[in-house]
Amino acid sequence: MTVLLLEDEYPAAERLQRLLLQAAPEAQVLAVLDTVAGALAWLATHPTPDLILSDIQLADGLSLEIWEQAVVPSPVIFTTAFDAYAIRAFQAHSVAYLLKPVKLAELQAALAKQRQWSELNQLRVKSEELTVKSSDALASTLNSSLLTLNFIERMLDTLRPCKTRFLVRQGEQLLPLPVAEAAWFLSRNETVTLVAADGRRFVLDYTLEQLEGRLDPARFFRLNRQIIAQLPAVRRLHPHFGGKLLVELHPAPAEEIVVSREKAPALKAWLEG
Structure with a gap:
């Protein structure tokens, strides 16, 4: 090659x-x-x-x-x-x-x-x-x-078909978690965390790039290099300086989620369906 x-x-x-x-x-x-x-x-x-x-x-x-x-x-x-x-x-x-x-x-x-x-x-x-x-x-x-x-x-x-569930660890147990229960995925310090709609958190053995290729693009959107969100988790968009967007998610993450000016039109189009 x-x-x-x-x-x-x-x-x-x-x-x-x-x-x-x-x-x-x-x-x-x-x-x-x-x-x-x-x-x-x-x-x-x-x-x-x-x-x-x-x-x-x-x-x-x-x-x-x-x-x-x-x-x-x-x-x-x-x-x-x-x-x-x-x-x-x-x-x-x-x-x-x-x-x-x-x-x-x-x-x-x-x-x-x-x-x-x-x-x-x-x-x-x-x-x-x-x-x-x-x-x-x-x-x-x-x-x-x-x-x-x-x-x-x-x-x-x-x-490859879109994922329908994840096998997550809860204590000493492994549980199947439907993808529909995921609110968003966060990457921090080379660790990806799945945050469920009810606030539960699970560490996954995936990168965001791998998840992006396996999640249904009609339901999930990569907001920035740290986070992928499912449609129901996106509650509101707020105008931000420089044409960016501030995204309000539920459950709320610990920090602000900002979408770049270049990606903002694609996010709006995705939300409109």
Whole structure:
């Protein structure tokens, strides 16, 4: 697997390369670039890499400008200290959006998604090639149909169902807790806590990134890098300075929950349904 790394901070680039080699020993880093201009020039003169690992903020601007100025078919894993650009990032073939400091388990999960993406894309290309090469119309139609069914089956295999319950610890016991009873999930000091609607708290063996991929997006919304809330827990929104929103949750957390100006429209749209 060939990788292009976009990062303008040398220590962060070194750490990410070490994590990458732990998560995927076969990975080959082709180049480490720190500017948008440098990335555009490199992509214009080199074969397309299998994967791009990219920070959002580079030395001369946002890396998202690369995908706005050029067609880059490589899947992308974004690594950043900010959550404000998630929506724009997923318009650039993004398979994951990891918040710094990136953890090994998160990178491994993102690479697994990238491999699934690559397999499905290869299957699509093969389907198109076989359809074009077929000289017999009937055979072409049949082959295309079979390949399409195969593609759909492979894609369905990669889709994991939304969680319906968690196995939580209460004293010395393990109890199944329906997801519907969760009010919100909070990440603090690398520990994720589930807060139930009745105020009970349970520590989970998940990261927020893992939960975000398994929870029903119609019912759950990631308010910021620390918290995911279920719809009934959101009681009110209050205007905050700079276009941000202050979110009132029940049960009430110990600190204010603020949604960034960039994410505020998406939150409003989610609440409206």
